[in-house]
Amino acid sequence: MLRRLLALLVPIAFLITASLAVPLGAVTAQRQTQEVYVDRLNDAGRFASLGSTALRTGRLEGLRGELERYEELYGARVAVVDPSGRPVLASSPEAARTAQGQEEARRALGGFRPAPPTAVWPWSGADLVIAEPIGRDSGVEGAVLISAPTEELRERILGSWALLGALSMVPLGVLSAVAWPLSRWVLRPVRRLDEATAAISEGDLSVRADRVGGPPELRRLAASFNAMVDAVERALHRQRAFVSDASHQLRNPLASLRLAVENLEPHVSGEEARQAHADAVEEAKAMHRLLNSLTAATRMESFRASEPVELDEVLATRLTRWRALAEVEGIALETRVPEGLRALAPPGGLGSVLDELMSNAIRLSGGSRIRLTASEGDGRDGADTVGRGVAGGDRGAGARADGARGAVVLHVADDGTGLAPEERRKALQRFWRGPRHQNVEGTGLGLAICADLVESSGGSLRLLPGLPRPDGGFGLDVEVRLPQA
Numbered sequence: 275m276l277r278r279l280l281a282l283l284v285p286i287a288f289l290i291t292a293s294l295a296v297p298l299g300a301v302t303a304q305r306q307t308q309e310v311y312v313d314r315l316n317d318a319g320r321f322a323s324l325g326s327t328a329l330r331t332g333r334l335e336g337l338r339g340e341l342e343r344y345e346e347l348y349g350a351r352v353a354v355v356d357p358s359g360r361p362v363l364a365s366s367p368e369a370a371r372t373a374q375g376q377e378e379a380r381r382a383l384g385g386f387r388p389a390p391p392t393a394v395w396p397w398s399g400a401d402l403v404i405a406e407p408i409g410r411d412s413g414v415e416g417a418v419l420i421s422a423p424t425e426e427l428r429e430r431i432l433g434s435w436a437l438l439g440a441l442s443m444v445p446l447g448v449l450s451a452v453a454w455p456l457s458r459w460v461l462r463p464v465r466r467l468d469e470a471t472a473a474i475s476e477g478d479l480s481v482r483a484d485r486v487g488g489p490p491e492l493r494r495l496a497a498s499f500n501a502m503v504d505a506v507e508r509a510l511h512r513q514r515a516f517v518s519d520a521s522h523q524l525r526n527p528l529a530s531l532r533l534a535v536e537n538l539e540p541h542v543s544g545e546e547a548r549q550a551h552a553d554a555v556e557e558a559k560a561m562h563r564l565l566n567s568l569t570a571a572t573r574m575e576s577f578r579a580s581e582p583v584e585l586d587e588v589l590a591t592r593l594t595r596w597r598a599l600a601e602v603e604g605i606a607l608e609t610r611v612p613e614g615l616r617a618l619a620p621p622g623g624l625g626s627v628l629d630e631l632m633s634n635a636i637r638l639s640g641g642s643r644i645r646l647t648a649s650e651g652d653g654r655d656g657a658d659t660v661g662r663g664v665a666g667g668d669r670g671a672g673a674r675a676d677g678a679r680g681a682v683v684l685h686v687a688d689d690g691t692g693l694a695p696e697e698r699r700k701a702l703q704r705f706w707r708g709p710r711h712q713n714v715e716g717t718g719l720g721l722a723i724c725a726d727l728v729e730s731s732g733g734s735l736r737l738l739p740g741l742p743r744p745d746g747g748f749g750l751d752v753e754v755r756l757p758q759a
Contacts, residue, residue, distance in 0.1 A: 283457065287449040295442040302438065303431045304393040310402065310427050311390050314350065314420050318406035321418040325354045325363070325408045329415050334363055341365035350422035354408070355379055357416060373419045378405035382417035385410065394424045396432040463488035463496055470499070479507040525565055532558035564719075582759030585615040585648055585682065588625050596632050600644060603636055605688075611648040616759040617682035620727035624756075627727055630720040631686040631752050639690025641749050643741060650758065651683040680758040681733075687751035689741035698737040698750075721752075732757045 321341070328337040341352045342365050351369035353361045359379055364370035373379060378388045382405035394402060401421045408416040466484040473481040482503065483496040535554050542551045589611060600607040620627055635644045693701060700706050704722040725735040733756040740749030 283453045284450055287446055287453070291442050291446045291449075295438055299435050299438055300393065302434045303395060306427060306431055306434070307391060307394045307402075310394075310422070310424075311404065314402065314404045314422050315390075315406070317344070317350075318404050318418050318420050321352060321354070321420075322406045322408045325418055326415060329354075329356075329362070329408065338363050338365075341369075345369065348422070350420050352421075353419045355383070355417050355419060357383055357414060359383060362416065369421070372421045376403060376405070376419055378403050379417050379419050381405065382407040382419070383414055385414050394427050394431065396428045396435070398424070398428070400424070402427070459487065460489060460492070463492040467492075467496055467499060470503075474503060479503060479510065525562075528558065528561055528565065532562065581619055582616050583619040583624055585611060585617060585624075585684075586613055588619075588628070589646075592625055592628065592632075596636075599633075599636050605636060605639075605641065606643050608643065608645045609647075611646065615648055615650070615682050617756040618731050618733075618759050619756070620731040620733070627724045627754065628684075628686070630724050631754070634720065635686055635688045635690070635750070635752075639688040639692075639749060641688040641690030641741070641743070644686070644688045645741060647685045647687075649683055651681055651755070682756050682758050684754040684756075685738075685751055686754075687738075687740040688749040689743050690749045692740055692743075692747060692749045693737065701737055702735070728754055728756065 321337075321344075324337050324340060328334050337354070341354075341363060344350065344352055345365035351372055352365045353369045353373035354363040355373055356362050361370040361373050364373065381388050385407055387407065388403075388405050391402065402424050404420045404422070406418045406420075407414050408418060463484055470481045470483045482500045485493055485496045485500065487493075488496075532555070535551070535558055539551060542548050589609070593607075593609065597607050617624070632644070632646075635641075702722050702725045704719055706722075728735045733754065736753045736755070738751040738753055740751035742748055
């Protein structure tokens with residue numbers, strides 16, 4: 275950010291300096307040109323006065339000597355032409371040739387003095403030509419033509435420009451020197467605010483913006499930002515504390531209630547009463563599982579930051595248990611995971627997320643095959659997709675996972691009963707359970723918590739059609755996309 279600001283300020287300072295130096299350089303060239311022009315014009319007027327006398331009396335030798343000495347002294351060629359434009363006198367043969375065909379001489383013979391030059395530029399090699407009529411109005415007897423070389427004048431103008439450029443470097447250098455500390459002073463609180471925002475977005479609510487240094491507006495912004503984070507942190511702590519406290523406070527009364535209900539079994543008679551008693555026991559167990567899930571969710575959501583993990587190491591500690599659970603249900607477990615994949619694990623651990631997904635596939639799919647695959651990927655495929663960051667309009671987390679860092683994509687796919695598109699759209703909502711699984715043990719929180727945890731690490735979780743079934747349908751495929759570490 276500092277380099278970008280300097281890249282903006284320094285050219286602006288250069289343009290401001292150039293906008294002042296360029297007109298001043300042009301004025302300097304014009305002024306020095308005018309000085310030389312006036313000097314040569316005075317000389318031309320003197321030669322015109324002498325030429326008028328010489329042409330009337332016919333005494334040309336004295337004027338010729340004056341012209342030759344003038345060229346020898348100043349290096350300027352001088353010629354006197356008659357009304358027809360033919361050279362009568364010249365300081366040298368070269369001067370006579372130069373005088374022929376000059377537009378300035380024709381204008382002077384017409385009784386007009388040519389307009390003075392605007393400026394002589396250093397890159398122009400033309401001579402400075404000055405013409406002065408001899409006589410006035412209808413009595414023009416000839417003209418004096420001076421062709422002065424401009425090499426010395428151009429060198430003086432170029433030297434003045436070099437001095438002006440050197441002097442212009444002083445304010446430009448001062449502006450550049452001031453721009454560096456000024457930019458650092460202005461951008462330091464912005465940079466620290468950006469760092470604090472990045473840390474908070476990763477879950478670290480203990481970070482605060484620096485309120486020291488910088489312009490007053492940025493200090494007030496940092497104070498407002500810190501107040502906002504304080505309010506958010508207090509609200510989150512109160513929410514988590516409430517859920518945790520409520521879960522713990524209800525655990526003992528619920529355990530006592532469950533024990534009391536179970537102890538009523540010897541005293542229950544009749545088929546209808548025994549069924550009601552069994553339903554009551556089952557409801558107490560479901561309530562107990564729900565409290566456990568709420569406590570686990572609160573504990574997992576309290577983790578702050580993601581951390582890089584080796585996918586091989588995560589799977590090595592769990593594959594044996596998954597295979598054992600799958601064999602009990604008569605399900606074949608396949609794995610296709612290349613070596614060396616590293617990903618940013620969600621807060622609470624990637625293993626916990628995969629445990630939940632594998633448990634759902636084993637308990638709820640009703641299929642005969644589960645396939646776990648992992649790969650590096652950048653694009654998204656499949657039109658029939660539902661998931662956080664895709665179907666709900668919030669693409670933030672998914673976009674970060676697919677950004678410049680690349681992504682690691684895991685699929686837990688089965689060939690079971692699967693979910694209809696409408697059910698997949700609802701399945702990531704908390705406490706949602708499919709119609710076929712109302713009597714199966716569970717709370718409807720696991721998949722929603724997994725999606726939240728994956729998104730908190732900059733990833734996304736989607737539900738896709740899974741492996742093909744023998745009857746022509748498809749099971750369920752849970753895609754977990756994580757940033758590549």
